[in-house]
Amino acid sequence: MLPAVVKLCCGISYPHLRNMAGLQRAAVAVIGQEITHLQRWGWSQHLTGATAEFQYNESSHEAVNQMKDQLIYVKQGQEALRKATRILENKDGWNVEITESNGDVIYSKVMPGGRRVFRLESVLEADVDELYDILFLRVEEMHKWNPSIQQIKVLKRVGPETVVTHEVSAQTGGNLIGQRDFVSVRHSCKHKTHVYLGGAAIQLESFPPLAGFVRAEDGPTCILIRALGAGKTHFTWLLNMDVKGWLPKSIVNQALPRAQLDFTRHLRRHLTANACPR
Numbered sequence: 001m002l003p004a005v006v007k008l009c010c011g012i013s014y015p016h017l018r019n020m021a022g023l024q025r026a027a028v029a030v031i032g033q034e035i036t037h038l039q040r041w042g043w044s045q046h047l048t049g050a051t052a053e054f055q056y057n058e059s060s061h062e063a064v065n066q067m068k069d070q071l072i073y074v075k076q077g078q079e080a081l082r083k084a085t086r087i088l089e090n091k092d093g094w095n096v097e098i099t100e101s102n103g104d105v106i107y108s109k110v111m112p113g114g115r116r117v118f119r120l121e122s123v124l125e126a127d128v129d130e131l132y133d134i135l136f137l138r139v140e141e142m143h144k145w146n147p148s149i150q151q152i153k154v155l156k157r158v159g160p161e162t163v164v165t166h167e168v169s170a171q172t173g174g175n176l177i178g179q180r181d182f183v184s185v186r187h188s189c190k191h192k193t194h195v196y197l198g199g200a201a202i203q204l205e206s207f208p209p210l211a212g213f214v215r216a217e218d219g220p221t222c223i224l225i226r227a228l229g230a231g232k233t234h235f236t237w238l239l240n241m242d243v244k245g246w247l248p249k250s251i252v253n254q255a256l257p258r259a260q261l262d263f264t265r266h267l268r269r270h271l272t273a274n275a276c277p278r
């Protein structure tokens with residue numbers, strides 16, 4: 001019962017909870033209560049002190065530490081989403097960058113510190129669940145329909161709403177920036193009529209930059225999908241990327257909105273190819 005409650009509380013699937021002895025379960029219970037508390041009141045500072053008041057033995061130590069790690073990823077994902085939505089909510093300073101004949105518009109804005117971020121607004125012929133499935137649940141299949149991506153691998157499934165991913169962009173002809181790889185935490189927040197997909201670059205000791213690759217940083221970023229009815233959705237994508245490497249700003253600021261238009265074009269094509277006959 002208890003492991004199930006903890007799993008429900010934090011959305012973490014953790015197989016060896018099932019085999020825990022009394023004291024270990026009690027340690028987990030303390031964390032479970034803490035998680036419930038954090039979820040109720042918002043994530044607060046006391047995450048690192050979550051288990052401090054409880055004495056647990058050696059064998060449960062590792063399990064508890066792993067749970068703490070997982071909580072940290074969830075917290076990072078939530079923070080990325082919060083920061084990215086704050087950028088989107090601030091309506092000041094956005095300029096139209098590109099207007100497409102299909103109605104897609106890309107706006108851009110210079111953030112304090114000088115980085116230009118891009119916001120794509122688009123209407124897609126798909127429902128919220130379908131896009132959630134394609135963009136979050138089947139993230140590893142993205143390279144199959146999007147030639148800008150060489151590979152996406154889920155490194156850690158932290159829970160149903162949070163994953164840690166390794167992404168490699170493709171070396172395509174028109175890509176002036178060159179191939180990049182990213183390690184990110186991706187966090188989703190799904191409701192019936194809207195979905196938030198947030199993400200941010202993270203450092204993983206177990207996954208240092210690969211030789212021959214420039215490790216770029218994506219985020220804080222988010223995609224917001226909103227149902228419009230009649231099988232249509234509004235798609236907002238904040239692209240906030242540090243591509244790293246030595247590149248003139250003008251090249252980067254041209255390539256990023258291009259990458260957004262390419263992405264949406266491939267996504268539309270994939271949606272049409274997958275459409276069920278009505």
Ligand SMILES: CC(C)CCC[C@@H](C)[C@H]1CC[C@H]2[C@@H]3CC=C4C[C@@H](O)CC[C@]4(C)[C@H]3CC[C@]12C
Binds near residue numbers: 199223256
């Ligand atoms: C211009 C060069 C450097 C990069 C081109 C490829 C870019 C557009 C690719 C590389 C990795 C990709 C991201 C990989 C994973 C996700 C998580 C998913 O839930 C929504 C889409 C999103 C956020 C992708 C958006 C497009 C993306 C940022």
